[in-house]
Amino acid sequence: MPFKSALIVGAGSGLSASLAKLMLKDGMQVALAARSTTKLKEFADLTGARTFECDAAQVYDVEKLFGDLDAARLTPDVVVYNPSYRVRGPLLELDPAEVEKTLAITAFGGFLVAQQAVQRMLPKGEGALLFTGASASVKGYAQSAPFAMGKFALRGLAQSLARELGPQGIHVAHFVIDGGIRSTRRPPDPDKPDAMLDPDAIAETYMQTLKQPRSAWSFEVELRPWVEKF
Template identity: 55%
Template sequence: MSEACLIVGVGDGLSASLARLFAAEGYALYLVARDTDKLENLAKDTGASLFKADATDVDAIRSIIAAIEGPLTVAIYNPSARSRGPITDLDPDDVRRSLDVTAFGSFVTAQAAAQRMLDNDGAVKGTILFTGASAGVKGFPQSAPFAMGKFAQRGLAQSMSRELHPKGIHIAWVNIDGAIRNPGTTESRPDAMLNPDAIARTYLELVRQDRSTWSNELALRPWVEGF
């Protein structure tokens, strides 16, 4: 039975690139999104199973992971939410929602995936990857909720890596430090935005990393992006 790859928060950008690549590598795909109607063509192309769920819904995420057939060896968490504005004007409910999606949702998926992976045979039991952002390294003005969520997500990944690497589960937080080239976007100069297919290949390289050299954090930025 094929190894399974779970991708939470699937759209038509990076997640679609990840789905196509991991399907080509022989993984059985399980794709989760709040709106699955727009994913019908992607599912047809990749043979993926679609699940409609909010990433913060504990019962839904646990049920999806429990329904996966075969060994779950890759889990990728992509969702995040922003609430922009001056700190004095932010709506507390919007801030809470941002934290729920970016931070709590990461925990929900990672916990259930880790529980499932610990049952896998083999020295390396699986890989859990979080799609991060530069906001998890430095907070920007009028973007406090996003920074709060990404710092929390990064802290979760650091804690999990120290706990689970010795148990055979590879954890990594990927800092996407720049804008991703999505359908319909225009670039100011060639390769000024991150190519989603190239990001996906880097995720696959993380999955394939020798355990003697596991990365727990990785920053990806276009050649024109400032530090």
Template identity: 50%
Template sequence: MNKIALIVGAGPGLGASLARTFQRAGYDVAVASRHPDALQGMCKETGARHFACDASDAASVQDLFTQVDAELGAPDLVVYNAGAYTRGPIAELDLDVVRSTLSVNGWGALVVAREAARRMIPRGSGTMLFTGASAGLKGFAESAPFAMGKFALRGLCQSLSRELAPKNVHVVHVVLDGMILQPERGHPYDNPDTTLHPEEIARTYLELSRQHNSAWTYEIELRPLVENF
């Protein structure tokens, strides 16, 4: 029986690479997005099941896990790849947009983690991987909402790691420090020499999911060789 991977926040970039990578590794894959119709091509390619989910809405997340349970089974691997971004001078920020950004980057991750933990703790195994950013390590000027959300995500992962490791549930915060290669977006996202390649990021996620519990990684930073740090 295949293991089950759930990717929350899937799209044509990293989400698609994760789906392909896990499918090739023998997982049955579920992908979730606010716009699941946009995932049809990826699902046709990988055989993944697609579900509608607003990660910032607790009821929507609960429904997602219930549907995945019914159609595939409880996930062995959950990736939280949802994210929202807004920036601007502090005096000019739209507070409704800020609230939405925080809800996706922080609150949504907590709700997904809760549903995953409810399934993994009784089983005594599982892996949760959370996509972070360099903004979770340092706050940049005019980027307060994004920094707040990603700092919250990092704090959540640190807390979860300490709570769940003794229960044999592996939690990893993956810091993506740099732009992801997306040729369709044009410059500077189309330069393969200065961007993170999504297939290589996905390969790292797979390797993290395979770590033995005697040598777990709890946080890892990925960046292209040209990125300053």
């Protein structure tokens, strides 16, 4: 593993936890950021990962997060952006405030986090930014306009940053998670084995991408169960 310290923003018990476990196993320091760290306490106690409260859509919160990481000597050379928020419904019934919140958390927060991370990566000429996308990153489903807007914007941000920052030594990658992720709230159907994405398997792909030599970097990786239509 070429990197030593990672920050996962929008951390929770699913993909983020799987990814944190693999990073810790590879000897990395891991910081987890979420709007509420209460749900992360048990995982942090078990693994030693550090937790930080942060609303990724708020400028002050993101600036404070990176300042706190610097002070704790946890300045990340890998940053994973996982937060998203969605509101569904017919166009004429959507609450503008909820649409604004969707865009702020799903996309604007990605910009804020990337800006702070890159400020610290550029002087070293290395680092990695990983953005978690969804089916909605490439397909705008009916009655899901806000989420499509947010995920399309996040993908656009990632594309732009990859072209700007790749030649400066920073690996930017976007992951299209095309399907439902298995969890305790969404258990697999025994009649359809492996019909949902295993968070541990997704995390393995993130780690493989991080370990790519710069002569063969991936920008976009699509992950879906073998039965998923696309």
